[in-house]
Amino acid sequence: VNEQLFGALESAVGPWTPALLRCLTQLRDWMGADRERRLSGYMNQEGHLRAYMAYYLPLHLPEVFWIMDQRRSFWKDMHVERLVDVGCGPGTATLSYLLWCHHVGKELPKEIVLADFSRKVLEQAAGFVKILAPEARIVFERGEWSRMRRLDGDLIFMSHVLNEEGGGPRAREGKQRKLDAFLRFGNLREGGTLLIVEPPLKTPTLDLMWLRDALSENPDARVVAPCPAGTLVCPLARQKLGWCYSQPPRTFARALGLAPWDQRLERALRIELTNPGFSYVAFTFGEVEGSLYSIAVSDETRKPGFLCEGKKIARAKGSVPFRGAYVLGKGEKDSPREPAAFKPRPSPRPDQRPDGRRSSSRLPDSGRKPPKKPKPR
Numbered sequence: 001v002n003e004q005l006f007g008a009l010e011s012a013v014g015p016w017t018p019a020l021l022r023c024l025t026q027l028r029d030w031m032g033a034d035r036e037r038r039l040s041g042y043m044n045q046e047g048h049l050r051a052y053m054a055y056y057l058p059l060h061l062p063e064v065f066w067i068m069d070q071r072r073s074f075w076k077d078m079h080v081e082r083l084v085d086v087g088c089g090p091g092t093a094t095l096s097y098l099l100w101c102h103h104v105g106k107e108l109p110k111e112i113v114l115a116d117f118s119r120k121v122l123e124q125a126a127g128f129v130k131i132l133a134p135e136a137r138i139v140f141e142r143g144e145w146s147r148m149r150r151l152d153g154d155l156i157f158m159s160h161v162l163n164e165e166g167g168g169p170r171a172r173e174g175k176q177r178k179l180d181a182f183l184r185f186g187n188l189r190e191g192g193t194l195l196i197v198e199p200p201l202k203t204p205t206l207d208l209m210w211l212r213d214a215l216s217e218n219p220d221a222r223v224v225a226p227c228p229a230g231t232l233v234c235p236l237a238r239q240k241l242g243w244c245y246s247q248p249p250r251t252f253a254r255a256l257g258l259a260p261w262d263q264r265l266e267r268a269l270r271i272e273l274t275n276p277g278f279s280y281v282a283f284t285f286g287e288v289e290g291s292l293y294s295i296a297v298s299d300e301t302r303k304p305g306f307l308c309e310g311k312k313i314a315r316a317k318g319s320v321p322f323r324g325a326y327v328l329g330k331g332e333k334d335s336p337r338e339p340a341a342f343k344p345r346p347s348p349r350p351d352q353r354p355d356g357r358r359s360s361s362r363l364p365d366s367g368r369k370p371p372k373k374p375k376p377r
């Protein structure tokens, strides 16, 4: 199926003309410093849609796959009859999930809801999704995501969408309000899971960490990834130690069949796609069985590495594999532990507020700089 998908992607992108490269350069600017100038319906523009499929689709394609593969047993056991992809674009997150289902032999969803405000991109996404899930019923939901109702998903993806609402403290509250409303409107089934993925850059990730803590105050919400079991308030956010993102080596993506795409992109754009990153958080609204692990919040190039161990960030005893990796201690495996770790949480104490202003806690490396900024995307 991977080959079929890449074949379809190749024909959808078409020839790599100078016009395509111009759109691609503009799109990359719009996703970074030139964000303010981005057209709101950019996915409805033929050239920009093609450019997105040439660059961002392959860039993001491994993300959901990788997230699921980190906690295989948890995601594999999840009942996903109806999948909802909010701000689906050309279907990137759904495609990633379906590739992973094929990889691990998980049953495919029976219904897939593709939601976006761009009509063109919905049709494109459906074309790709049908290759990987030919029997699934595809439902289109066109419009503004925060006004969508009764989408009724077992699993909802929101991949690289929230940052389109802007960034920084004021935007955060707007995102929280929209998300709260979205969750209240019956879009997630009881016991369902919401997975939000964002770019690894400082502002969208700090916003996501803030949202993570804000959503955790809901007594029904359990953070299931990437945070270690039982983490009530993000210690990285509380102590203002930088931002938490994952940066698996790109070799992982290339194993999915992305090597030729990467080579072409690198040649065309004169860039190096070594290890682009992303940040994410997944919530389940129901009972969940946790697992013991730490997560690397710095990488092997920073010695010593640092691990989030739930309540605190600690120096890694050995080197950490890469930023965002789950690090299992001796005798631990990614298997369920006492559900007690996820029992309803008390509200954070004032000195644990998400903005961290009143916290005076210090890390062993408090004199050090926060983790290095990821490479420009």
Ligand SMILES: C[S@@+](CC[C@H](N)C(=O)[O-])C[C@H]1O[C@@H](n2cnc3c(N)ncnc32)[C@H](O)[C@@H]1O
Residues within 6 Å of the ligand: 043, 056, 057, 060, 086, 087, 088, 089, 090, 091, 092, 093, 115, 116, 117, 118, 121, 143, 144, 145, 146, 158, 159, 160, 161, 164
């Ligand atoms: C950066 S793309 C992400 C596409 C895909 N999810 C991915 O991970 O590659 C953002 C998508 O969200 C859609 N979008 C942004 N804001 C939206 C909104 N308020 N309501 C509906 N769709 C929105 C855009 O049209 C675009 O297709």
